Amino acid sequence: MKWLQIHITVDQAQVDFTETLLESLGALSVTLDDAENQDLLEPLPGETPLWNKVIVTGIYAQEDGEEIDVDSIVTFIQAQMPDAPLSHEFIEDQEWERTWMDAYEPIQISDNFWIVPEWMTAPDAQAVNLKLDPGLAFGTGNHASTFLCLQWLGKTDLKDKIVIDYGCGSGILAVAALLLGAKKVYATDIDPQAVLATQQNAELNGVMNNLYVGLPDEFNETLKDQKADVFVANILAGPLMMLAPQFATLVKSEGEFALAGVIEEQVSDVSNVYSEFFDILEVEKRDGYWCRISGKRQSH
Template sequence: MAWQQIHLQCANSQVEMAETFLMEAQALSIVMEDAGDQPLFEPMPGESPLWDDVIITAIFDASLDINFEEVAHQIAAQVDASRVWLSEVEDKNWEREWMKNYHPIECANNLWIVPNWITPPKPDATNIIMDPGLAFGTGYHATTRLCLDWLTEQDLTGKTIIDYGCGSGILGIAALLLGAKQVYSVDIDPQAVIATNQNADRNQVADKLQAFLPEAFTDFCEQNENILPADIITANILAKPLISLCPYFATLIKQDGKIVLSGLIESQLSEVNAVYNEFFSLEPAHAYVKQDDSHWQRLSGQRR
């Protein structure tokens, strides 16, 4: 089966109307992307910012009895689109297609990230077996690698770790494979909690990892006072939530406990460090995996 795509370029203010018209025309899905090169930084939970100029791509079943060119130009006129064009997509085994983009990654100190459908290239290494699923944290992003490299440099034996913003669970699972005693993983996304539990089971560490939504974690801590303070906090999120979470993190970690923060770019370091300086002594490090990643930063250090 082939798929027909309609592409429209229009102003931000026309996006909602364009979506409505496309869905009425029997679009199966709609994707939006930046028509220029306008960065959007750090949307908070519940926010859905859009670029000023947007390309909307709608996909249709090509077998529909529709004159797609006519429909495209009618909608383009209604939303004052600056461009309109069509394209076709041949059908593929999409369940397998996306897997082609993932391959084993070697991190620092013999730590590997291996997609669960691939045999580990070094069976004797510390192998994190991952299914990226729908959650952030495949290991391909520089911020994840910065945190993983930091974990390999720590003595994690017997340590209790809180992984805040856990995504796929990759940091907590790595910590357990490197010797940690217990990990508590937290994320605002229910899908992340599901993915973390699945990946923990896949790596045979599910008995040492518990995953929570934030409110559930707070309740758990209140009912189990012995779990705090933790030895280490990992948080690979973004600057704004990291800043707002700083006082809370300070209550979760013991004196001289260690913390690692990422999801930061160089221009954000001073603001984040200024806030954390009340509770933590932190030092920066930048990504060195690829030249294009060098703007990603990490802060790590100890609770004062």
């Protein structure tokens, strides 16, 4: 089998139309990529990040012995979108697999802690190796804010601790906490796909028995009066500030916390809001401007 890829570069406002157009022409899947190397803030769980200029790619399967009428597809697209740059290519099955998988490599978080794509061999078999399917939901360890949270978890004493992961995405932080010794992790996300991804990655790593994950209403009902020894939230500055009073109720006196998804210019505002409830002990920066804010819950 061969695969046909059709790439169309469009403005952000044209993305929905382009996706619909490609799907109407039989695309098996449609992917979105940055066309201008533009940085994005880490999205809220459930949101799809969009760049100003986007490469929309439709994937078509060509069975052995069959031919896709590429000219007709391209002519039709150009008639609908005459000003949009368009290119296409065929790739073989094996090359298609490599095109996707080669984007991921093991990530070393600390001396004894790695994130490893599930199809790869761990570089250090004796280390804590978190196996991850990067395709399930947002959060692979590559993003600076995710890396900062993983790094913080790796140096935090999690032995027999209760941990909350708020905005869990792929579940990478929740699973990491369990592999690093947490007794129980409660995780939540507003996106049902993230809940499923977290469950699947927990099962992949053999830690599902010590994890609860659910949507916020279910999470609140399950948690009840339980408070965390360790709390981590990797979302965005706006939601972090809005949720600060709620987060304060979820953390024990002297409990440890880390917040990420914050850029350098937002640190002061976020810290000012959290200083009502938490002692800010450290601000760590990565990749020029992404920051992690960490500290302890004030006695109450």
